Amino acid sequence: MYLRVKYAETENGICVLRCYGYEQTLVIPDELMGRPVTELAPYACSSSDPGDRWKKYEIQETVLHEEEKLPGEEQELAGELLTEVYLPRHLKRIGAYAFYFCRQLKILHVQGELEDIEGGAFMWCKGLNRLTFRNIPWENKVVYNVLSEFTQELEASLFFADGTTLTLTFPEYYEESVENTPARIIDTHWHGSGYKYRQCFPERKLDLGGYDKLFPYAVANELPDTCLQLALNRLKYPLSLTEEAAGQYRKFLADHGKELVKRAVQKEDPDLLALMEEQGLLSEELTAFATPYAAEHGAAEVGSFLMDYRRRHSGRRKKTFEL
Template sequence: METVSGANNWRLIVRRCGDGIEILRAVTCDAAAALPETVLDLPVTALGRHALAAGDRTAAGEEVHITCGEPPQEGWDNRTLRTLSLPRTLRRVGDYAFLNCAALRELRLYDGIVFWGGGALMNCRSLDTFRLTRVGEEQGESLAYFADELSRELDVTIVLPDGETARLIFPEYREIYEENCPAHHFDYNISGAGYPYHYCFRHKKLRIKDFDALWEAYLAMEHEADTALRLAWWRLRCPAELEIEARQRYTDYLRAHGAEAAAWLLERRDGEGLAFLLRTAELSPEALAQSCELARQQGQTEAVALLLEAQRFRRPAARKRFDL
């Protein structure tokens, strides 16, 4: 067994595959962890079947322990793992690789993975946040895999090769099977306005322009207002590949729901976001007044100052009168 120091605590079982390493088993006690890019001086290129599945599992291979300080003796089962970063060198993910990682909330990875095994995300009930960094002009198929596997709302940040970011909200949809007893079969129904977003891929590749083109149809369907608000907001806040017409449609929505947007930002205590909202969408006097009062109630003095300044600029100039 080899023990090395690293940024996180890992107990690995690996095998050499040509000029790379396949991780057969990886267990951590950390809530946020990043798998190493190299093990035994070779790049990590694959995760094996059940590699990070929660619970006790065994595998035959070389043992490598990575330590960060003095690791605890308990909690080595991936059940508390919430944020996981995958290495840039990774190319393949095996079947059921993250099975039953119920606490896993966020996955950070590079868009160079060419194979995802069946059920890789099975029972990852909390997983809804992804940060996907593209490594070249050729787009991978990872995002299409996530959108197909997970019908829940997804919060996806795409980092483009030039460093620009697009943050996309894929709204939730639900697949419902209802037993039809007289006909002796199950009826399959889809509800929720998010289905078109999860399947807006062409040949498993996403064109952000196609994502933006779904907006008006989404609003025409029964949808969650808070989801629409966040979708429009993040598209404007991280606007990579956002075209002028789509930008205007999102801006119009935020302007029409200015009070709700400001309340959401005040709840998050996002002063920079509030300033961006006031610059981007011209809020109505009523929305400004309502937001200002809410900020006062919450004791957010900087937000109050921002809103008062916006009110001053929106207030019509007093007409001068000269009485003779």
């Protein structure tokens, strides 16, 4: 993929200032000129003018995959153009307002060496809804640091260095400042369960037990769709999941069986039905509802799964004969 990069050399590696190309997906290279990319400069992917923040850099430029250059004028890979970004493997720091006003950014891919995120780095990235973290150790702060930058609901996929994989839902939240006139102070009130879920990283290590204990709080504060996704992810990736915690998730899903079936049909997702079957949640009553619903919405793969399910389970019914 063609990419033109403005950069500066630092003591520890390369600092990327701006990238140019033709795609809405930006893959920032792991290395430039044989040195690791360790920093993103302030405003590196923002459409805003960095002002004098780049004056300290000796700006250089290089082109990657020039043979793949397309006809037409290249664009700044910044601001509202970007929908997906892959951060480099050795990145240590993201500068202030690096992704400011990237309102169309949906997916951010992070790796395990990120240590410092400066103020406003992801301000107004309200469209982002998915994070992936790769090659991360169990004891790390990168997941917490990145999650803390966002208040919206997020789906986070974690790929640990030891090969363990996990996907978790983090609900949204917002804060409200309320004046306490008699005490002459401003109180901060947190609304939504998302803030509590983002605190499940004591001593930099993900606490899945603490995460699971928050589910009743999520049920009380979030919309059913959010809780459904949260429960499905924990049952699909049951790392450190106790039977007690699994039971609370199964009960919630069982109480919303028709919503799950509708979701499977609307998203053409037979794997969701397979998970329901695995967890003992796919009843005869639900399949009777799901079969015409899938046919009505043209969900062929879901319909095929349901036919196979009914075939596999039909032999389990007791047969009676009358003479």
